[in-house]
Amino acid sequence: MKKSNIDDPFKEARETKGFGTMNDQNDPVTMILGHKDVRKCAHNWKTFQSGGDEIGRIVVPSEVHIRDTRQIPFEVDPPQHKSYRDLVEPWFKRPLEEEYQEKLTDIISIIVDEALTKGSMEVVSEFALKLQSRALTLLLNIPFEESELWISWGTHVFRSEDTALDGDKANILYDYIDAQIDKAIANPGVDLYSKLLASEIDGKSLTKEEVKGVLILTFAGGRDTVINAITNTIAYFADNPQALQQLRDQPEHLNSAIEELLRYYSPLTQMGRVVTEDTQVCEHAIKAQSRISMCWASANRDERVFENPNEVVLDRKVNPHVAFGFGTHNCLGATHARQILRILLNTLTQKVGCMQITDAKENIEDLDEFNRKVGFDSLQVAFHKL
């Protein structure tokens, strides 16, 4: 089996009962597995809530014990959600601007050139983490040098080597964001902190806590996910050199290739909700105050929707994947993530002839009933110039 493959561990449960169960820190989660059920639950924000009192509970694993700040707009329900989302949306669409894309192209070219010069590189820490961190300076509109500190934090903001949730590591991020907000108050600039501090909703300025909530979401939501997307993309093209050639010959397939890699690799396995009333999903009773999760990774392999779901079909034309979630809370960073992948694929086709995986340590998520590979802890790759 190719090292870049990711199996579908949910198939049997999805086809027989439609859900799975995961015990997460004694707060069990009913994992919804089918494409249609997942979209139905994501759509029904009244029954499956994001903005409840217990901050951090919709994340799996739960962050109830390590976070007190509400992530915004992520942990807010309509109608308040819309005010926040409308406020931040234009900023998170900046990756569509030409100048942003030029800077991102420079960032990615430098890293790819470095990989080609060195000849061999550990992709997670030396390629993906660096790329993700440097690209984040564009999204926040702050100096490039700031990325050096984030790179020094390592690959996981919340996770450490031995425990899934690491409160100390989370505090490094929260304290850092507090300090940056104070700096922006003292010296307002053109960065996201300052932009948010100067913003109002219904005539009221955003509080420091609200600004912090947006920034935590931006940092945490776009770290492991982007790192996994980049690493899996490199692994895929290393294992499938003909696919790189295919994109060189047919660049018109670039967009469908990006969406297909997102579907197949689904960098975020699942996202939770708190149930507000006794209800049913796929004929399974679900109690008020319990938790469900929408398993994007499973929905994206649903054979009722995707032909040959376990194959990467780079020119897949109709591809209603839910890799960025679905509905009200779909991923705010999707525009940024898509630009990273678009420019990465472009740069690889222009500069890289082929790549080989020489060593790999898989990153397997333990989901109780399931084990899902989400990417790599480390991936050593040999890079060869075109």
Place this chain on the structure above:
Amino acid sequence: MKTITFITSENDIIETQANSGSLMELAVKNKVKGIDGDCGGVCSCATCHVHVNQEFWNAVGGPSALESDMLEFDDNVSDYSRLSCQMQVSEVPDGLVLKVAK
């Protein structure tokens, strides 16, 4: 060359012309407000939702099963809803009028 008209939710009328490509691409190129086309046209994001002017509905035709599934959970759905990324300029009638759903 076909003429295709988009009417935004603020009632701005944008007349466009094209020979090929999808209607979503045409709308994005002409900066039609409310048509984002986030996923680039693979029927995954529903940010290109339009209502087909009733008189053109039979000529345009309804959505495919997968497109229909996407529309099922979108806001402002009507009997004349389509995702413009799934409509090709070459396959729609000249003079088509579309109302942006968002």
